[in-house]
Amino acid sequence: MKPVDFKKIGSKRVLLRVDINSDVQNGKVIDSPRIRQAAETIKLFKKAKAKVTVIAHQGNPGKRDFVSLKKHAELISKITKIEFVRDITGSRAEVKIKNLKPGRALLLENLRFNEDEIKNPSRKNSLAKLAEFFDIYVNDAFSVCHRPHASMTLLPKILPSFAGPNLEKEVASIKKIRLKNSLYILGGGKPESNVKLLSKKKIIAAGFFGQMILIARGFKLGYQEKFLRKNALISKSWNSFMRFLRKNAKHVMVPVDFAINVSGRRHEVLLNDFPQKFRIDDIGTRSIELFKKEISRAPSIYMKGPVGYASNRTFAKGTIEILKAVSNSRAFSVVGGGQLSEAIRKYRISKDGFGHISLSGGALLNFVAGEKLPGLEALG
CATH class of the missing domain: 3.40.50.1260 (Phosphoglycerate kinase, N-terminal domain)
Structure with a gap:
């Protein structure tokens, strides 16, 4: 190339x-x-x-x-x-x-x-x-x-x-993430795409992905499970995807509390106090602090997707705090996807601390997972 x-x-x-x-x-x-x-x-x-x-x-x-x-x-x-x-x-x-x-x-x-x-x-x-x-x-x-x-x-x-120039920079940055001890923070609204990275050692799962892993482990989330069955983008049947996560996501770190949406207001609830009849729109404060500790110890970080509804300021707290923690850490970091890029812009998070901010979604994920990309292969 x-x-x-x-x-x-x-x-x-x-x-x-x-x-x-x-x-x-x-x-x-x-x-x-x-x-x-x-x-x-x-x-x-x-x-x-x-x-x-x-x-x-x-x-x-x-x-x-x-x-x-x-x-x-x-x-x-x-x-x-x-x-x-x-x-x-x-x-x-x-x-x-x-x-x-x-x-x-x-x-x-x-x-x-x-x-x-x-x-x-x-x-x-x-x-x-x-x-x-x-x-x-x-x-x-x-x-x-x-x-x-x-x-x-x-x-x-x-x-x-x-x-x-942008493609060259993307490839150079992502190669730095393919390290054994990298931390992978996987959120967003497309849980099935994240399974490509389950072979990685250190993973934090948030967004729909984290919630579905919790359900696979036997936790009852109430209304949120009905919401995920209807809105989560998975090609497999719900039951087969649950079996897959139960078997392959045992090592993944998940949230211990959530912020639910009660008539537009943020209300934080511990995982043990579920099921709830309200939608989950963010991770809670305890999860934020737990994840920040992992971020502070990581030599390199890949973050894909927001950990909650980042477009809504009330429920953007988790995404903002995690992005700031990644930016302020000593780790080389790649932040991927348009939603995170927009959150960085909207909430005026300093770009200086990130190794690379990527606008890519599927291509970035596939490359991080070690797959060959046809567009890159064609360049030689």
């Missing part, structure tokens, strides 16, 4: 793959750290006088977030000017790409509007035509590297390919 050298870019025609996939609310694309990060990368290529054409995706076919990248271009342009082209491989895109001046940038339409992006990562793919118009391909979308899609695996095989 070769890093891109901005000193040698000159007026090269650059095909830049980024990740600007963002939340869409009521049809409106919400500005996100990913968009801002991509804009800074685009600015670097423009400064180097490259002719840069940016490709990216948004959402999944059939979903409400499956929209055009036109609004993304407008948000990027608040940081660095970019022209949107409502085309990918057609004549309109071809003309714009051929006429692009050094130091200028284009953003093509949502890659997933072309079915070949997902369905046909072979040289017969219609997206392969893009390679005709460029000198080099640059992948700066680490968060999509776990997807074997055409823009991630086919194009870098056709063109001379390089790693973008």
Whole structure:
């Protein structure tokens, strides 16, 4: 994997793959750290006088977030000017790409509007035509590297390919986490993805994951169990997932108290005082202090996902305190996922103490777990 050298870019025609996939609310694309990060990368290529054409995706076919990248271009342009082209491989895109001046940038339409992006990562793919118009391909979308899609695996095989600055930094940082004594703090709302790391020695489980481990161990949480059965994202049946956790998560540290939501008010309850008829929205004070002790002893830390509903200030206490503890520790740390990145920004937690703040989700988790990522493999 070769890093891109901005000193040698000159007026090269650059095909830049980024990740600007963002939340869409009521049809409106919400500005996100990913968009801002991509804009800074685009600015670097423009400064180097490259002719840069940016490709990216948004959402999944059939979903409400499956929209055009036109609004993304407008948000990027608040940081660095970019022209949107409502085309990918057609004549309109071809003309714009051929006429692009050094130091200028284009953003093509949502890659997933072309079915070949997902369905046909072979040289017969219609997206392969893009390679005709460029000198080099640059992948700066680490968060999509776990997807074997055409823009991630086919194009870098056709063109001379390089790693973008953010991708290079992600890989270097994550390699430091793959140590025997690292502490893994696993939260968020996708418990099944966390099982890939159960082979690790030191794990703290919070969020839905921690709650489900407690249920697997025989604790009765009351209303929260009904809530998890309905809302937890697991592909297995509930009973089979419980059996799996009972067998494989014996060594995992879990919360000893929780904050329940009583008509919007925070009320902390010890684990032994469950079941409760209210939803769990955060870990409690005793759990926070218990986890902070483990954090203070760790040589390196990987944190994935908030430990509670971090978007709500009343129930963000656990996430804020754990993030501050990680930031203030001597450990090299990688904090992963958009929710944690947003919590750091929203609650003004100092970024200086973190080794790396990643916007990646699935790709980061897979790489930390030791799996090969198709997007990285394609870069060589």
